[in-house]
Structure formats: C-alpha cells, structure tokens
Amino acid sequence: MHARSVYKIPNGKLLKIDLEYDPDNGLIEDIRITGDFFAHPEESVELLESDLKKTRLSEVELKQRINSIIEKYNISFIGVDAEGLTQGIMRCIN
Amino acid sequence: MKEKWRLLLTGFNTASMNMAIDNAILIAHSKGKVPPTVRFYGWKPPAVSIGYFQSLQEEVDVESCRRLGVDYVRRVTGGGAVFHDKELTYSIIISESHPMIPRSILDSYQRICGALVRGFRYMNVEASFAPVNDIITNGKKISGNAQTRRYNTVLQHGTILIDVDVDRMFSLLKIPGEKIKDKLINDAKQRVTSLSDVLGRPVLFEEVASNMKKGFEEEFNVELIKGSLTDDEINDARFFHEHYFSSDEWNNKR
Numbered sequence: 424m425h426a427r428s429v430y431k432i433p434n435g436k437l438l439k440i441d442l443e444y445d446p447d448n449g450l451i452e453d454i455r456i457t458g459d460f461f462a463h464p465e466e467s468v469e470l471l472e473s474d475l476k477k478t479r480l481s482e483v484e485l486k487q488r489i490n491s492i493i494e495k496y497n498i499s500f501i502g503v504d505a506e507g508l509t510q511g512i513m514r515c516i517n
Numbered sequence: 518m519k520e521k522w523r524l525l526l527t528g529f530n531t532a533s534m535n536m537a538i539d540n541a542i543l544i545a546h547s548k549g550k551v552p553p554t555v556r557f558y559g560w561k562p563p564a565v566s567i568g569y570f571q572s573l574q575e576e577v578d579v580e581s582c583r584r585l586g587v588d589y590v591r592r593v594t595g596g597g598a599v600f601h602d603k604e605l606t607y608s609i610i611i612s613e614s615h616p617m618i619p620r621s622i623l624d625s626y627q628r629i630c631g632a633l634v635r636g637f638r639y640m641n642v643e644a645s646f647a648p649v650n651d652i653i654t655n656g657k658k659i660s661g662n663a664q665t666r667r668y669n670t671v672l673q674h675g676t677i678l679i680d681v682d683v684d685r686m687f688s689l690l691k692i693p694g695e696k697i698k699d700k701l702i703n704d705a706k707q708r709v710t711s712l713s714d715v716l717g718r719p720v721l722f723e724e725v726a727s728n729m730k731k732g733f734e735e736e737f738n739v740e741l742i743k744g745s746l747t748d749d750e751i752n753d754a755r756f757f758h759e760h761y762f763s764s765d766e767w768n769n770k771r
Contacts, residue, residue, distance in 0.1 A: 457572045459570070461568075461595035461622075462570065464666070465569050465593070501595070
C-alpha cells in the first residue's frame, strides 16, 4: 500500500515521505525521503532508505532503527533528525 | 604575509555547467592541484536549482521552465529550490582541515557567511547570519547558502540576490494546490529581499563581486588573486556537465 506525508519539522525543514508498506504485518516495503534538509554525507540518505526496509511501523521501533542507522553510517543531519523522520513516517499511516 | 587564494570570475553559464565547474574545482582542490578558491558567477539562461534531496518532479514545473527558456539542475548540496536570475552566486572550495574552517558544519556556515556579511557592509547593507544557512537584512532573506563536504573538502555555494521576482519564481515551481498559491507568494514577498530593494537603485553584478571579494579577503585575512580554471578543471567540468548535471538520470535521481 502506498502512503505519503508532508511534514514541516518544528524548527527544521520540510520533509516529504513516500511509503510503500504491507498493511497486514505493518512492515516498510520501500521508502523515499525527500525535502529541503541537509545530510552529510549525502549518499547516506539512500542507505537509510534501504536499511529502513522491513522495519515495523511503530514509533518506538522506527526511532530506534533510525538512530542505529545514523550511528552506523555516521550521518549528520541538518534540519531533520531521528524524531522528525519518525514523525514524518508515522504520519503516512495515521 | 597573507595567504593567497584564487579568485575565479567565470561569468554566466548554464545551470549544468555552473554546477559542473564547482564540482571540478572541488576535485582539483582535494587533489592539492589548486589553492583554496572563491568563485563568483551567474546563470544564463536563468535557472532553477533544487537541493540534492528534493524531487525534481515535485518541486519544479519542468514544462514551464522549457517554455520560458529556464534551465534546471539538481545540486550536489542539500537545501531547497532556488530560482537563479538576477543574483551573484559565489562558491568557496577549501580543505576541511584549513585552520580558517571550523570542523562543525553549522559553525562553518556562519564563518563563510561572515565573508558575505562583510561584503554587504561594504555596500552599506547591514546584514546578519540567520542559522542554519541564510543571511538576512531587516528581517528578510537576501542570501541562501548550501554546503557539502566531499574528499575532505568543503564546497559551499550560495546566492546573493541583486533583484528578485517572486511571481516569476513561483511560475516555475510546483505549488501544492492553487488555493494556497497566493498566500505562498505573498509570504515570500514579505520574507525575501534583494540588494536593489534595500538600496533603492539598480545594482550591478560587478559592484557586488568587488565588494564580496573584499568581504572574503577581510573575513579570512587572505589575498584573492584573480586566476583561471586549469586545463584539468576545464576537462573535468565538461565531463561532469555532460555525464552528470545535464543528464536526466542525475536530475531525476529523486
């Protein structure tokens, strides 16, 4: 199932999420993160997108997963953070 | 003795070539082939650039751009969509480990924008850095900036608005629904200004360039020596232009 959200992060940038997910088990199948934020190194957002596949759409699990991916690839975000990403993704289904 | 950096005045180029030149300088500097470089340039034809993480389809009215002869390109830097018309664009390419460059990306925005603030002051425009990546005067944005770091090298580029046409800008960008279009345009008119607006007279590209040159020299305590692109940089720029920045694959990447 496809879902989409546009979320202005408080004190941050505009985040747009395109989500493909399985409504039966609540797992992410595919995700695209776009917006006017900054991420260093830039390629890490593609890694984040691919590592988020098969993550359960629950606020707690998502945030944990995103934080561990940020740590794994040593991503520096500006204008977006794990909390903002989590909220943006959850808004796709709420 | 003051450190000597290179100043490049590359004139007006297409969107793709402009981004290709910045990238070529980044590569050359990362290999130690050229000194730290400040470049001033413009866009011909006018162009929309989008941030690395934006979707071209969602942000830019590509049909309108084609019809009006406006270029478009995806930048290597994050941030938002920008309509480049009457402005001076600068770029600075310098090693991440240069003592003048703060390690922190946020701090380095402020440092580099400090050069522009000094340049504005030379033009009798009181401006200040507005985190994360803007410069404002009288509460309105007059400059937007974006940075990437690759191969241990900082590339920051940004716009200095000489004149601004918000209506034209919005005719090239995709707006989520006509209903809020008027509001967005009015908001932007309140939020954005330009050197011509502030000074109440026409302002020339060359005038901005010479004042910004002084601003960079003062902020970094260096001498900017007018130079030109090396043969390698020109070849690399042509390559990046042809294979990256003018390609659908790059521009439609997201």
